[in-house]
Amino acid sequence: xxxxxxxxxxxxxxxxxxxxxxxxxxxxxxxxxxxxxxxxxxxxxxxxxxxxxxxxxxxxxxxxxxxxxxxxxxxxxxxxxxxxxxxxxxxxxxxxxxxxxxxxxxxxxxxxxxxxxxxxxxxxxxxxxxxxxxxxxxxxxxxxxxxxxxxxxxxxxxxxxxxxxxxxxxxxxxxxxxxxxxxxxxxxxxxxxxxxxxxxxxxxxxxxxxxxxxxxxxxxxxxxxxxxxxxxxxxxxxxxxxxxxxxxxxxxxxxxxxxxxxxxxxxxxxxxxxxxxxxxxxxxxxxxxxxxxxxxxxxxxxxxxxxxxxxxxxxxxxxxxxxxxxxxxxxxxxxxxxxxxxxxxxxxxxxxxxxxxxxxxxxxxxxxxxxxxxxxxxxx
Amino acid sequence: xxxxxxxxxxxxxxxxxxxxxxxxxxxxxxxxxxxxxxxxxxxxxxxxxxxxxxxxxxxxxxxxxxxxxxxxxxxxxxxxxxxxxxxxxxxxxxxxxxxxxxxxxxxxxxxxxxxxxxxxxxxxxxxxxxxxxxxxxxxxxxxxxxxxxxxxxxxxxxxxxxxxxxxxxxxxxxxxxxxxxxxxxxxxxxxxxxxxxxxxxxxxxxxxxxxxxxxxxxxxxxxxxxxxxxxxxxxxxxxxxxxxxxxxxxxxxxxxxxxxxxxxxxxxxxxxxxxxxxxxxxxxxxxxxxxxxxxxxxxxxxxxxxxxxxxxxxxxxxxxxxxxxxxxxxxxxxxxxxxxxxxxxxxxxxxxxxxxxxxxxxxxxxxxxxxxxxxxxxxxxxxxxxxxxxxxxxxxxxxxxxxxxxxxxxxxxxxxxxxxxxxxxxxxxxxxxxxxxxxxxxxxxxxxxxxxxxxxxxxxxxxxxxx
Ligand SMILES: Cc1cc2nc3c(=O)[nH]c(=O)nc-3n(C[C@H](O)[C@H](O)[C@H](O)COP(=O)(O)OP(=O)(O)OC[C@H]3O[C@@H](n4cnc5c(N)ncnc54)[C@H](O)[C@@H]3O)c2cc1C
Ligand SMILES: Cc1cc2nc3c(=O)[nH]c(=O)nc-3n(C[C@H](O)[C@H](O)[C@H](O)COP(=O)(O)OP(=O)(O)OC[C@H]3O[C@@H](n4cnc5c(N)ncnc54)[C@H](O)[C@@H]3O)c2cc1C
Numbered sequence: 035x036x037x038x039x040x041x042x043x044x045x046x047x048x049x050x051x052x053x054x055x056x057x058x059x060x061x062x063x064x065x066x067x068x069x070x071x072x073x074x075x076x077x078x079x080x081x082x083x084x085x086x087x088x089x090x091x092x093x094x095x096x097x098x099x100x101x102x103x104x105x106x107x108x109x110x111x112x113x114x115x116x117x118x119x120x121x122x123x124x125x126x127x128x129x130x131x132x133x134x135x136x137x138x139x140x141x142x143x144x145x146x147x148x149x150x151x152x153x154x155x156x157x158x159x160x161x162x163x164x165x166x167x168x169x170x171x172x173x174x175x176x177x178x179x180x181x182x183x184x185x186x187x188x189x190x191x192x193x194x195x196x197x198x199x200x201x202x203x204x205x206x207x208x209x210x211x212x213x214x215x216x217x218x219x220x221x222x223x224x225x226x227x228x229x230x231x232x233x234x235x236x237x238x239x240x241x242x243x244x245x246x247x248x249x250x251x252x253x254x255x256x257x258x259x260x261x262x263x264x265x266x267x268x269x270x271x272x273x274x275x276x277x278x279x280x281x282x283x284x285x286x287x288x289x290x291x292x293x294x295x296x297x298x299x300x301x302x303x304x305x306x307x308x309x310x311x312x313x314x315x316x317x318x319x320x321x322x323x324x325x326x327x328x329x330x331x332x333x334x335x336x337x338x339x340x341x342x343x344x345x346x347x348x349x350x351x352x353x354x355x356x357x358x359x360x361x362x363x364x365x366x367x368x369x370x371x372x373x374x375x376x377x378x379x380x381x382x383x384x385x386x387x388x389x390x391x392x393x394x395x396x397x398x399x400x401x402x403x404x405x406x407x408x409x410x411x412x413x414x
Numbered sequence: 415x416x417x418x419x420x421x422x423x424x425x426x427x428x429x430x431x432x433x434x435x436x437x438x439x440x441x442x443x444x445x446x447x448x449x450x451x452x453x454x455x456x457x458x459x460x461x462x463x464x465x466x467x468x469x470x471x472x473x474x475x476x477x478x479x480x481x482x483x484x485x486x487x488x489x490x491x492x493x494x495x496x497x498x499x500x501x502x503x504x505x506x507x508x509x510x511x512x513x514x515x516x517x518x519x520x521x522x523x524x525x526x527x528x529x530x531x532x533x534x535x536x537x538x539x540x541x542x543x544x545x546x547x548x549x550x551x552x553x554x555x556x557x558x559x560x561x562x563x564x565x566x567x568x569x570x571x572x573x574x575x576x577x578x579x580x581x582x583x584x585x586x587x588x589x590x591x592x593x594x595x596x597x598x599x600x601x602x603x604x605x606x607x608x609x610x611x612x613x614x615x616x617x618x619x620x621x622x623x624x625x626x627x628x629x630x631x632x633x634x635x636x637x638x639x640x641x642x643x644x645x646x647x648x649x650x651x652x653x654x655x656x657x658x659x660x661x662x663x664x665x666x667x668x669x670x671x672x673x674x675x676x677x678x679x680x681x682x683x684x685x686x687x688x689x690x691x692x693x694x695x696x697x698x699x700x701x702x703x704x705x706x707x708x709x710x711x712x713x714x715x716x717x718x719x720x721x722x723x724x725x726x727x728x729x730x731x732x733x734x735x736x737x738x739x740x741x742x743x744x745x746x747x748x749x750x751x752x753x754x755x756x757x758x759x760x761x762x763x764x765x766x767x768x769x770x771x772x773x774x775x776x777x778x779x780x781x782x783x784x785x786x787x788x789x790x791x792x793x794x795x796x797x798x799x800x801x802x803x804x805x806x807x808x809x810x811x812x813x814x815x816x817x818x819x820x821x822x823x824x825x826x827x828x829x830x831x832x833x834x835x836x837x838x839x840x841x842x843x844x845x846x847x848x849x850x851x852x853x854x855x856x857x858x859x860x861x862x863x864x865x866x867x868x869x870x871x872x873x874x875x876x877x878x879x880x881x
Contacts, residue, residue: 073819075814076819076822080822097490146644163747169622185822185823186824189812189822189823193811193812206427264869265829265830265866266829270798289798300507300510300530302507302509304782309506309507309510309862310861310862312504312515312524312862316522319871320867320869323869323870323871329869330868330869330870331867331868331869331870332868332870333830333867333868334866334867334868335829335830335832335866335871336828336862336863337861337862337863338861354690
């Protein structure tokens, strides 16, 4: 079976990043092929915790994050479903004075970005959040943060892209990519040959392979956040919760299940796959009961985990390749790319069409790792 | 220095008990874990409180076997580490060591194993029909469990519906227990019963028993109907009857029957999640329309230290379960350097039973038109409250061809049962819509915990080290 496709842009990876980029580029009038080795949205984008959260992000990420924040309420118009997106508020708890000081410092540092953070401490905590039975020193509320259903979002972006005219090829792994001088030649699936002028590397935790191929080795490591979900229970938890330090996060979905996470799963021999770790899950379960004693008799029905890419400085790689013209990278979202992905798609579309974007992304350049590599070499 | 052998057997049904016996005979002391309160498994399930009923009245024709198995188990007790009411809810990934996560009396423990024999048995295969979630509707197995373990019936006027040999057996047991059996509604056409003739040559006892149950039911005035398709459960807050369609010589007839309880089932489905978590390779079994752990004639899996036996390795009934338990233990002993006593006789006996099963399947065929005839408004997944229509819509709108994708996009199998109950139906719906075999759409990946566990299970992880 062989097939030849010629397009303006090819996108490797149909996660939320690749799918939203495909939709945005198609709307900008480009011809696009979107390739995934499995199903669009079946990796990190479809199995994550579902936190649509700006609070806690590094200041460099906030302009991007704010751009995404304006897109989330428009999902219905963009992809046909609202994907259970709610602006429930995101409440970050501090267990100690020291942690609360960190929340205060963060609020101060991001004052100009318009997150509207509200710090609550002492007895005001119980007045404000009467359902909260945890012993906490204080908390920071970001009223307009929230959550959504990841199972639905990424596949819907891919379907919307397809309806808009993108060629979506699932079960089609990209096997080989070569720069041809004025574009790229790609071999994918069983004998599919693609020619394109521009190429987007949004292959999630597998992106390093494509970056390295173009002389841009990156220190990408894989992480496997560990998740726990209960049976459906009466609605009670109105916000998406987190803890300073990140050892516990939890939300209650429309159906009533508590979805909770914290700690890491364990990679298997084939590091593409992982298992939730029982140790991480147990500590999340204990923490959940400490926070919500009414959960003590609830049943846990499933653990899960997923594969995501992490970079040493906690920031993603977004932007043009520094070695190869026409190539763009977007990966390494460090366990937090769900919220920003719709904006990343738009940014990529701008980069591909105009060569620049209205959102500051200097901090995410792939070149930052080259510098690190050079400096380390020099100091030896 | 090699570590001492610590074989663990999961399940104390016919397979697990015979496996334990063989391992003990070789001088080892296995750990036997079972979720149930008393050993015996499904078929030889024992009462929780002795109610004075005899073996004969509880187990009928199988009383002798039941008694022998229970006695064998009692005799083993001093030589095994038996833990009832213990759920094995996770197995570590193969590369993470040989560890089981267990829950007993609210405490979570991790125990190691050197070898593992999985004898996890089966549960009813559920196919939804309109009204199947109405109070008063039970699975066939559950109706029998009520009788054996609790000493009560699910109702006074009971209808039995479905397919499989248990259908007539349980109806007969209910009649003997004093319930009024209103009807046995067999979804198989009467013509399929001709296969019983060819079975008679191989297994006269099974056929004789089957005929005996059917005859006694008929003599007692129980209505027996073939080629039945359920149309609606009558009653809303409680079963009041069943409306069904059935094939007749001249065409089709629609009939209703009144009852206060309905038991139904379409044969059994194996419990294979633990084998999946253990990393055993699976293969598709076309006859039973289900994925099974790969096994050799003795029960060796693709993992050198994991064995499977009994219905959990493929539905074959209690006699085959006893044999296969013994075989799996024999394989374990041979693989750990003990001599394998001649197993050929046992292998042959099990294979003879498997051949009988093939014929029985023809006599009690799966209703393979189910996926196209089941109405849209029927509940497909009761944990997640998903209808057949929603399942069909998801399949069509997402061009879904794979079962885990159906789960992700529709929530089928995402609830409390984790697909243990609904995946047979979801698989049929999907493969039907794709016009492929059930094997083509793949299998639901198992996730821990295999059954729900309490969030507050104590949290403390107690690792057990054997002295
Ligand atoms: C359990 C978990 C919890 C998380 N919680 C949150 C959260 O609450 N909030 C938040 O904002 N973020 C969260 N994240 C992170 C977030 O999910 C990711 O940052 C985001 O989904 C990344 O999107 P992506 O498109 O880059 O990657 P992915 O969704 O992984 O997509 C990459 C795609 O590339 C495909 N691919 C790879 N190699 C090839 C190839 N050779 N050919 C073709 N296709 C290929 C893969 O099949 C995959 O579909 C979490 C992640 C996990 C795993
Ligand atoms: C409800 C029901 C009724 C049946 N009645 C009859 C009948 O009347 N006549 C007949 O011929 N056949 C009957 N069968 C078929 C019968 O199950 C088998 O032929 C026979 O019992 C198989 O033996 P086994 O040892 O493989 O499994 P089982 O007898 O099913 O025993 C399996 C054991 O494993 C335990 N187990 C499973 N998973 C776990 C876990 N994760 N952790 C701990 N323990 C676990 C179970 O509690 C159970 O005790 C019935 C089946 C069912 C489901």
